Amino acid sequence: MTRRYMDFYFDYLSPYAYFAWRKIRSFRDAHGLELRTHPVVFGKLLDHWGQLGPAEVPPKREWLIKYCARYAHQHGFIFKGPQFHPFNSLSALRLSLSEVSGQDQEKVVTEIFEAGWAEGRDIGDVRTLISVLDSAGIDGAALAEKIKEPTVKEQLKHETDRALQLGVFGIPTMIIDDQLFWGNDQFDHMSLYLEGSDPINVEEMEKAMARQRAIDRKKVKSG
Amino acid sequence: MTRRYMDFYFDYLSPYAYFAWRKIRSFRDAHGLELRTHPVVFGKLLDHWGQLGPAEVPPKREWLIKYCARYAHQHGFIFKGPQFHPFNSLSALRLSLSEVSGQDQEKVVTEIFEAGWAEGRDIGDVRTLISVLDSAGIDGAALAEKIKEPTVKEQLKHETDRALQLGVFGIPTMIIDDQLFWGNDQFDHMSLYLEGSDPINVEEMEKAMARQRAIDRKKVKSG
Numbered sequence: 001m002t003r004r005y006m007d008f009y010f011d012y013l014s015p016y017a018y019f020a021w022r023k024i025r026s027f028r029d030a031h032g033l034e035l036r037t038h039p040v041v042f043g044k045l046l047d048h049w050g051q052l053g054p055a056e057v058p059p060k061r062e063w064l065i066k067y068c069a070r071y072a073h074q075h076g077f078i079f080k081g082p083q084f085h086p087f088n089s090l091s092a093l094r095l096s097l098s099e100v101s102g103q104d105q106e107k108v109v110t111e112i113f114e115a116g117w118a119e120g121r122d123i124g125d126v127r128t129l130i131s132v133l134d135s136a137g138i139d140g141a142a143l144a145e146k147i148k149e150p151t152v153k154e155q156l157k158h159e160t161d162r163a164l165q166l167g168v169f170g171i172p173t174m175i176i177d178d179q180l181f182w183g184n185d186q187f188d189h190m191s192l193y194l195e196g197s198d199p200i201n202v203e204e205m206e207k208a209m210a211r212q213r214a215i216d217r218k219k220v221k222s223g
Numbered sequence: 224m225t226r227r228y229m230d231f232y233f234d235y236l237s238p239y240a241y242f243a244w245r246k247i248r249s250f251r252d253a254h255g256l257e258l259r260t261h262p263v264v265f266g267k268l269l270d271h272w273g274q275l276g277p278a279e280v281p282p283k284r285e286w287l288i289k290y291c292a293r294y295a296h297q298h299g300f301i302f303k304g305p306q307f308h309p310f311n312s313l314s315a316l317r318l319s320l321s322e323v324s325g326q327d328q329e330k331v332v333t334e335i336f337e338a339g340w341a342e343g344r345d346i347g348d349v350r351t352l353i354s355v356l357d358s359a360g361i362d363g364a365a366l367a368e369k370i371k372e373p374t375v376k377e378q379l380k381h382e383t384d385r386a387l388q389l390g391v392f393g394i395p396t397m398i399i400d401d402q403l404f405w406g407n408d409q410f411d412h413m414s415l416y417l418e419g420s421d422p423i424n425v426e427e428m429e430k431a432m433a434r435q436r437a438i439d440r441k442k443v444k445s446g
Contacts, residue, residue: 049280057272059390070412073422084437124437167282189293199296214307214347
């Protein structure tokens with residue numbers, strides 16, 4: 001039997017990525033998938049597509065914090081959010097590269113997500129990250145040495161560039177075959193797809209995607 | 224008993240607004256709310272907050288079309304999407320102002336949404352809009368005369384400016400009391416809030432909102 005893959009693109013800056021990570025491993029198991037976990041630099045995606053992050057629009061940030069608190073309560077888990085936000089997630093992302101964490105990758109990702117979003121620690125700080133990994137039985141100092149290497153920096157850059165090539169525009173993104181699913185609310189759609197019950201008619205979709213634009217925004221005049 | 228209000232902000236450009244509109248009247252009835260319906264110019268919100276619309280990021284547009292088809296199938300309704308997209312929604316929005324459509328406002332909004340998103344008609348075109356309203360027993364030509372008045376253009380501008388003042392950053396937005404809820408997935412959170420079971424601790428939230436930024440994006444260097 002050939003393996004079927006699910007690629008998961010994330011940055012620790014995104015609470016939605018944390019929420020999706022909480023579910024993705026049981027989803028993977030339920031569907032017999034192989035999970036490939038890709039840390040990427042969210043800010044680079046935003047810059048590439050000309051977007052702002054949710055926390056960069058003040059009322060959206062305010063709504064988002066409330067949304068997260070409500071979501072966590074609804075799903076019965078503790079939610080604090082990292083000590084600082086936004087923070088520099090580059091060290092955390094580099095520690096999470098499969099080239100750095102190897103067999104421990106999923107454990108590393110889980111520990112860092114939990115330390116930040118559940119425990120409210122500063123996961124932008126390398127010493128904190130080392131301590132988080134040490135507590136989980138992983139040699140944090142050894143990994144922290146590795147991420148100083150230029151090749152590791154290149155690997156994160158490569159992951160981000162590759163994500164951009166695949167059209168990843170938001171976090172979290174899951175890709176199965178050639179289907180991109182964006183957001184924490186996509187698990188039921190992914191299930192339909194994996195079960196062969198995707199309602200999408202590819203031919204109709206292609207027509208819809210080629211639909212003519214009647215207007216470009218800058219030409220709209222209001223009042 | 225004092226009335227409790229729910230304010231609904233929308234533009235016909237947004238399929239999520241259509242999805243929310245399909246549910247909002249039964250939600251209003253279930254919770255004994257008074258619904259106030261506010262057409263606003265989505266492009267003006269985007270410009271104000273420095274954002275792009277979902278259909279303006281090519282891979283996001285592609286994902287969004289698939290998302291909508293999957294969502295509609297899942298919820299058992301016909302979904303086509305307007306003949307052109309994006310389109311100029313100003314006439315449709317002006318027809319939908321309470322100052323223009325009066326007692327018929329909800330009917331007007333329903334008919335226009337359905338004509339565009341369920342039937343695939345060109346709801347950017349005034350003649351189409353007149354015909355849609357006529358078929359529903361509303362004097363479309365009379366309303367179309369009204370929206371030529373400068374005061375009507377001002378009313379739409381006023382609705383949009385007021386929405387911006389309230390921090391509306393996306394479509395659809397629902398506001399209940401001082402709580403802003405963004406998106407079609409917010410009905411369960413609104414229910415909790417209305418039932419007095421909102422898990423949010425206001426004091427904690429205020430602390431979280433004041434959380435220190437550790438970094439600003441432009442300073443992040445990757446690789």
